[in-house]
Amino acid sequence: MLTLLRATTLVLVAGAPGLLPAVAGEKNLKPPENIEVYITDDNSTLEWNSSDGTVGNVTFSAVYQTPEMDDWIKLPGCQHTAGTKCYFSLPDLDVYEELQLRIRTEKGNDTSSWSEVYSFIPFKKAQIGPPKVHLAAEDKAITIYISPPGTEDNVMWSLDEKAFTYRLVMWKNSSNIEERIETVHPGGKIYKLSPETTYCLKVRAELLMYSKIGIYSPVCCINTTVENKLPPPENLEISANNESYILKWDYAYVNVTFQVQWLHGFLKVISGTSLHKWEQIPNCEHIKITYCVFLRKLLPKGIYYLRVQASNGNSTSFWSQEKKLNTAIYTIIPPPVISMKPVNDSLRVYVNAPEVPLIYEISFWENNSNTERKYQGGKTDFTIANLQPLTVYCVKARAHFVSESWNKSSIFSDIVCEKTKPGNSYKSWVIAGICIAAVFIVVIIYIMKNLLRCFNYVFFPSLKPPSNIDKYLSEQPLKNLLLLTTEEQIERCSIIENTNTNTIMKETNQIDEDHKRYNSQTSQDSGNYSNEDENTGSKASEELLQLETGSPETNS
Amino acid sequence: MTPKYIWLAHFVGLFMTCILSQDCNLLKVHLSTVTWQNLKILNEMSNSIPIECLREIQDFKLPKEIQPEKTSIKYIFYEMFTQAINIFSQNTSNSTWDKEQLVQFQNKLYEQIEYLQQCLNKENKEKEDMKEVKADEKEHSGAEVLWQSQLKLRRYFSRIYNFLKDKKYSRCAWEIVRVEIRRCFHYFETFTKS
Numbered sequence: 001m002l003t004l005l006r007a008t009t010l011v012l013v014a015g016a017p018g019l020l021p022a023v024a025g026e027k028n029l030k031p032p033e034n035i036e037v038y039i040t041d042d043n044s045t046l047e048w049n050s051s052d053g054t055v056g057n058v059t060f061s062a063v064y065q066t067p068e069m070d071d072w073i074k075l076p077g078c079q080h081t082a083g084t085k086c087y088f089s090l091p092d093l094d095v096y097e098e099l100q101l102r103i104r105t106e107k108g109n110d111t112s113s114w115s116e117v118y119s120f121i122p123f124k125k126a127q128i129g130p131p132k133v134h135l136a137a138e139d140k141a142i143t144i145y146i147s148p149p150g151t152e153d154n155v156m157w158s159l160d161e162k163a164f165t166y167r168l169v170m171w172k173n174s175s176n177i178e179e180r181i182e183t184v185h186p187g188g189k190i191y192k193l194s195p196e197t198t199y200c201l202k203v204r205a206e207l208l209m210y211s212k213i214g215i216y217s218p219v220c221c222i223n224t225t226v227e228n229k230l231p232p233p234e235n236l237e238i239s240a241n242n243e244s245y246i247l248k249w250d251y252a253y254v255n256v257t258f259q260v261q262w263l264h265g266f267l268k269v270i271s272g273t274s275l276h277k278w279e280q281i282p283n284c285e286h287i288k289i290t291y292c293v294f295l296r297k298l299l300p301k302g303i304y305y306l307r308v309q310a311s312n313g314n315s316t317s318f319w320s321q322e323k324k325l326n327t328a329i330y331t332i333i334p335p336p337v338i339s340m341k342p343v344n345d346s347l348r349v350y351v352n353a354p355e356v357p358l359i360y361e362i363s364f365w366e367n368n369s370n371t372e373r374k375y376q377g378g379k380t381d382f383t384i385a386n387l388q389p390l391t392v393y394c395v396k397a398r399a400h401f402v403s404e405s406w407n408k409s410s411i412f413s414d415i416v417c418e419k420t421k422p423g424n425s426y427k428s429w430v431i432a433g434i435c436i437a438a439v440f441i442v443v444i445i446y447i448m449k450n451l452l453r454c455f456n457y458v459f460f461p462s463l464k465p466p467s468n469i470d471k472y473l474s475e476q477p478l479k480n481l482l483l484l485t486t487e488e489q490i491e492r493c494s495i496i497e498n499t500n501t502n503t504i505m506k507e508t509n510q511i512d513e514d515h516k517r518y519n520s521q522t523s524q525d526s527g528n529y530s531n532e533d534e535n536t537g538s539k540a541s542e543e544l545l546q547l548e549t550g551s552p553e554t555n556s
Numbered sequence: 557m558t559p560k561y562i563w564l565a566h567f568v569g570l571f572m573t574c575i576l577s578q579d580c581n582l583l584k585v586h587l588s589t590v591t592w593q594n595l596k597i598l599n600e601m602s603n604s605i606p607i608e609c610l611r612e613i614q615d616f617k618l619p620k621e622i623q624p625e626k627t628s629i630k631y632i633f634y635e636m637f638t639q640a641i642n643i644f645s646q647n648t649s650n651s652t653w654d655k656e657q658l659v660q661f662q663n664k665l666y667e668q669i670e671y672l673q674q675c676l677n678k679e680n681k682e683k684e685d686m687k688e689v690k691a692d693e694k695e696h697s698g699a700e701v702l703w704q705s706q707l708k709l710r711r712y713f714s715r716i717y718n719f720l721k722d723k724k725y726s727r728c729a730w731e732i733v734r735v736e737i738r739r740c741f742h743y744f745e746t747f748t749k750s
Contacts, residue, residue, distance in 0.1 A: 096707045096714070121707065158717060159710055162642050208680070209634065210706070264659065266666030270645040302663040303670060328667075 029105045029112035032060060032084070037101070037118065039126040040215070041150035041157065046078055047085045048115070052105055061111075062086065062103045066094070072102070080106065095122040095156055126156050128214030131166065131205045135222040138318045139195040140232075142222060144168070146186040149205050149214060162269055164205040164214075173198035173221055185268050191321050195227040230317035233258065233290070233308040238323060240296070240330035247284075248291040249308050249320065256310045260284040260292045265303030265324070278307070301327050333410035336360060336397050340418040346385040347393060347418055353380060358399040367392035367417060392419045580675035584626075587633055588748040590668050591741050597664065598738045601657045605735060609728035616715050616736050619708040624747050628702045630679075634672040635706055636744060639713040640737055641665040646720060651730040712740075 032048040039045075052058050059080040063072035078086035093099065100119045105112040132147040148161045157164075170180045170190065174197075182190065184203070193199060200221040205214040233249040240246065247260060261278040284292035292308075305322040337352040351360055364384060365372040375382075387393060394417040399410045422428070605613075624632040644662055716733055723729035 094711060094714070096711045123707065123710070124703070159639060159642065159713055162645065163638050209631065209676070264663055264666075265670070266641065266662045269666060269669075270641065270662070300660075301667075302660075303667050326667075326670075 029058075029107055029110055031112045031115040032103045032105060033115065035101065035103065035115060035118040037120055037125060039122055039156070041126070041129040042089055042091070042154045044088050044090075044122070045085060046075075046088060046101065046103075048103055050084055050105060052107075052112075057107055058082070059106045060084070060086075060103050061106055062088075062101055064090075065100045066097055075101065078103075090122075091155055093122065093155070095126070097121070123156065124210075126212075128157070128164075128205050128207065128212050130215045130217040131164075131203055133201075133203050133217045133220050135201075135220055137222045137224050139225045139228045140193050141189045141191045141318065142193065142199060142201075142224065143187065143189050144184055144201075144203070146184075146203060160207060163209070164207060166203050166205055168201055168203050169216075170199055170201035173200050187268070189321075193224055195224050198223050228318060229315050230256065230310050230312060232317045233310055233320040236306065236308065236320060236323035238306070238325055238330075242332065244293050244295050245299070245325070245330070246291060246293050247306055247308070247323070251290050251310060253310075253312075256312045257286040257288055258284070258290070258292075258308055258310055259286060260306060260308050261319075262299065262325075263305045263307075263322075265305060268305070281306075296327075296330075299325065299327060303327075331408075333358070333399050333401055333408055335410045335413040336399050338362075338395055338397050338413055338416050340393075340395060340416055342418055342421045343383065344421060345387055345389060346383045347387060347395075347420060348381070348383045349395060351380040351397060353399060358401055360397050360399055362395060362397045363412075364393065364395050367394055387420050389420050390422045392417050394418075580678060583630060583675060584748045586671070587629070587668075588745060590664065591745040591748070594661065594664055595738060595741055595745075597657060597661045598734060598741070601653045601661065602651075602731065602734060605731045606728070609731050612723070612728050613732055614719065616712060616719070618736075618740055618743060619705075619712050620743065622705045622708055624705065624744070625698075627698065628705065629747060630672055630675055631702060632705060632709065632744060632747075634669065634676060635709050636740065637665050637669050637672065639709075640741075641669065643713070643716060643720070643733065643737065647725045648730060650725055650727045652727060653730075 030051050032050045034049040036047045037044060038047070046062060048060070050058070050060070059082055060078070061080055062075040062078035064075045065072045075086075075088055076090075077088040090099075098119060098121055100117050102114045102117050104114050129149040131149050134145040134147075136143040136145070146166055148157060148164055150157050166184050166186065168180075168182050168184045168190070170182075171177070180190070184190070190201075198221055200219050202216040202219045204216045206212065231252065233251050235250045237248045238245060239248070249258075251258075260281045262281055263278050267277050281292060281294050281298070284294065304325045304327075306325055307322050308320045310317040336358075339350045339352070341348045341350070349362065351362075353360070359376060359378055360380070362375045363372050364375065366388075375384075384393075394415050396412045396415045398412045401408045622632065641662060644658065644665075648658065716736060720729050720733060
């Protein structure tokens with residue numbers, strides 16, 4: 001049983017891997033801790049702590065990995081390092097990409113497990129190293145030539161070389177107290193110094209966008225020269241009018257000529273030393289006056305620097321302080337374009353202007369009066385109400401641009417005049433109404449007249465014969481014929497035969513019934529009658545009439 | 557359009573950028589206007605890419621995942637314009653561009669960089685004045701997002717830089733880069749509208 005126990009314990013002991021080396025008596029290697037990376041420009045330092053100490057043959061090795069890679073790669077410069085620090089450099093690395101590191105302890109053939117992974121973005125961690133500074137001196141100024149931090153083909157700041165801003169601290173060698181702190185461009189100058197003095201300075205680079213402030217360069221000192229015979233021109237001032245810029249300066253001495261030069265603003269940033277890129281301003285070479293007028297066309301919209309130098313044949317002065325010209329400040333606001341439209345008893349005003357927040361000042365007056373009304377506002381479309389009808393009003397406007405730093409005004413626009421619409425709307429409506437009513441009445445009268453005529457025609461016809469028949473009735477006998485019904489004409493007539501009387505008497509009873517029947521009978525009775533003319537025939541009928549009147553007497 | 561209105565329109569175009577460059581509150585409008593002007597110059601600098609250069613075109617992977625918000629747009633544009641001016645200040649002797657146009661382009665970029673720097677300084681000053689105010693958690697995450705965007709943008713520009721270097725600043729390389737920068741400006745200009 002005891003042997004069993006011993007066996008199991010041995011097995012247990014053998015089974016536990018960590019214990020075995022301890023049993024064997026070897027050192028248990030622990031991975032390093034507290035890993036830290038320090039980067040300055042392209043040079044990186046890896047530091048760590050190790051509880052195993054640095055005694056003996058303890059070494060460390062590091063590996064790295066980027067997200068793209070599948071495997072860990074040995075970190076050059078950090079393989080089998082003694083000590084808890086190593087230096088490495090990865091020129092082909094993308095400094096904006098995440099990098100992972102891990103280290104392990106080694107002793108002989110044994111290695112510890114890997115440490116915790118240390119992850120970082122090199123660019124984010126990196127600190128800006130010292131720039132390189134080179135000085136040149138004048139009598140009252142120093143020119144500072146600065147090279148960006150890092151080597152020329154450095155990877156870390158390859159995109160930032162032109163983006164660095166440089167901060168300078170300067171003091172007189174004699175007294176450390178006097179300090180000047182300024183921002184300076186590479187190739188820039190420090191002015192207002194004393195001649196024949198030693199000045200010392202140090203410069204650091206900054207990337208404010210990423211809140212990075214660099215390390216100061218080593219201190220550099222230089223002596224300013226003896227005072228020059230001719231001082232440089234001073235107090236450069238720029239002004240502008242419609243067509244040109246005017247540069248003015250002050251100069252103490254007479255009998256000197258000046259020359260003026262200009263430089264593109266961006267060249268100060270792009271090129272380290274913009275010495276050779278200064279250009280002459282034409283008609284400002286060898287001038288005797290202390291101002292230079294040049295066309296705006298020469299320096300189209302942008303940022304420029306101007307400088308002036310004096311010379312008197314024998315010697316020349318140093319260049320004046322550079323004056324920055326930002327053409328934007330001198331832009332002219334164009335006057336707004338106004339149009340007016342009369343609407344009822346008001347005038348609608350339209351201001352044609354760019355889509356910029358400008359304030360418009362509008363002056364408004366009646367044509368032949370002196371009193372002006374002023375309106376101010378940002379609206380480009382508004383109405384002026386309550387005006388006199390049929391009156392001419394005039395308007396002019398100008399634009400103002402107001403911002404925190406400065407304000408600008410345009411000149412007044414052209415004067416625009418417009419007449420308001422005629423009179424009261426009420427009056428005009430009444431007149432119109434009356435006219436319409438008059439027309440309406442005339443129309444009604446005409447219609448009524450026609451209706452009346454119609455009515456009369458239907459219910460009260462005229463007895464007058466139509467005019468064309470009237471013509472033919474101009475003869476008397478015909479007239480008499482037509483008037484038979486009203487007037488009776490008696491003609492004397494005598495009876496030729498008695499035999500016909502009975503038949504005639506029979507037939508006279510029927511006389512009222514049918515005149516035609518009787519006519520045919522009488523023609524039978526005597527041939528004599530039919531041959532005679534109509535008058536006789538009519539006479540016969542007259543006879544009958546007589547008989548008829550007489551017959552009742554005979555019958556009774 | 558009457559000649560009078562043509563003159564006014566032309567003047568207004570110049571005038572707007574001049575005036576607006578003084579006021580940071582109108583930043584978006586200004587950025588939109590100047591970006592269009594830059595695009596115009598980039599177009600006019602050269603005729604289209606020569607056919608023999610089409611073989612060398614490569615995808616620079618413009619980081620379209622960057623979506624600048626109102627607060628971060630000036631950082632993005634500052635970075636973009638600074639990198640553009642850096643690129644175009646390299647050796648352009650092999651390109652067939654009109655030198656005047658190139659200078660005008662650089663001039664314009666510089667003007668915008670100065671303007672943005674002034675606005676950024678103003679903002680930093682305001683932030684410093686408000687340091688006593690407790691920092692927002694949102695602000696922190698916003699700052700982190702901005703960092704990420706800036707890094708992505710830098711990676712993009714370093715790809716362009718390396719391309720130029722590898723091709724030894726040849727004429728074709730410059731033409732391809734010119735077109736790429738144009739694409740970049742155009743993409744980010746859309747964010748000035750929102």
